[in-house]
Amino acid sequence: MNATHRCAVLARRHLTPRTVRLTLGGPSLLGLTPHPAQDIEILLTDTRGSRVKRRYTIRHARPQIGEWDIDAVLHPGGGPGSAWAASAQPGAPVEFVGPRGKLRLRPADGHLFVGDEASLPAIAALTEALPAGQEATAVIETASAADRVPIAAGRLRWLERGDRLPGAPEGLLAVVTQEIQARSFGQVYVLAEARATRAVRELVHSSGIRPDHVFAKGYWTADRHPAVTSRNPT
Numbered sequence: 001m002n003a004t005h006r007c008a009v010l011a012r013r014h015l016t017p018r019t020v021r022l023t024l025g026g027p028s029l030l031g032l033t034p035h036p037a038q039d040i041e042i043l044l045t046d047t048r049g050s051r052v053k054r055r056y057t058i059r060h061a062r063p064q065i066g067e068w069d070i071d072a073v074l075h076p077g078g079g080p081g082s083a084w085a086a087s088a089q090p091g092a093p094v095e096f097v098g099p100r101g102k103l104r105l106r107p108a109d110g111h112l113f114v115g116d117e118a119s120l121p122a123i124a125a126l127t128e129a130l131p132a133g134q135e136a137t138a139v140i141e142t143a144s145a146a147d148r149v150p151i152a153a154g155r156l157r158w159l160e161r162g163d164r165l166p167g168a169p170e171g172l173l174a175v176v177t178q179e180i181q182a183r184s185f186g187q188v189y190v191l192a193e194a195r196a197t198r199a200v201r202e203l204v205h206s207s208g209i210r211p212d213h214v215f216a217k218g219y220w221t222a223d224r225h226p227a228v229t230s231r232n233p234t
């Protein structure tokens with residue numbers, strides 16, 4: 001069972017105009033080392049006073065001092081998660097459950113990571129954790145170039161969404177098709193909007209990559225969330 005932590009926001013800084021990094025800390029985090037791309041489930045209250053939960057990837061962990069970093073994408077008119085991330089200041093209390101998540105890196109000659117703004121923290125953490133000699137390719141769609149953050153992949157394909165609606169799979173499908181036709185991948189990770197994730201997963205399966213070598217997870221749902229926000233729906 002995941003532990004509940006009552007911590008505080010220790011620091012905040014902007015990584016991009018829309019992305020903020022929040023450092024959370026407290027005694028209960030001492031000695032805890034999450035796996036790459038595991039997340040926390042923050043316990044919040046919405047505007048009606050109802051209890052809600054929002055998930056964010058643990059971007060960095062410093063178990064020796066009890067600190068975890070999470071990155072959140074901000075946007076106007078967001079839900080309770082986006083509102084919390086936009087207003088959280090050092091000293092504010094925060095309650096969350098974690099670490100959570102079953103995703104694990106598997107040895108492979110070539111890794112393909114596919115995602116969008118919501119999964120940038122997870123893809124960044126996963127590519128940094130790959131052992132030496134295991135090649136990574138990342139295909140990532142963002143609203144604009146201003147949303148990009150460093151990714152430790154030997155081959156990196158950025159897409160700008162332009163006029164396409166968030167969650168529309170066409171852009172990712174086109175570039176993923178190019179990549180799987182050009183090179184071999186032993187492991188594929190698809191972390192994007194739910195509909196786009198399904199479409200890319202089906203494409204990858206049809207290319208001959210075995211289902212047990214594909215990890216696919218919808219990080220948000222366009223029907224309920226009109227704009228990309230952060231790790232899992234906000």
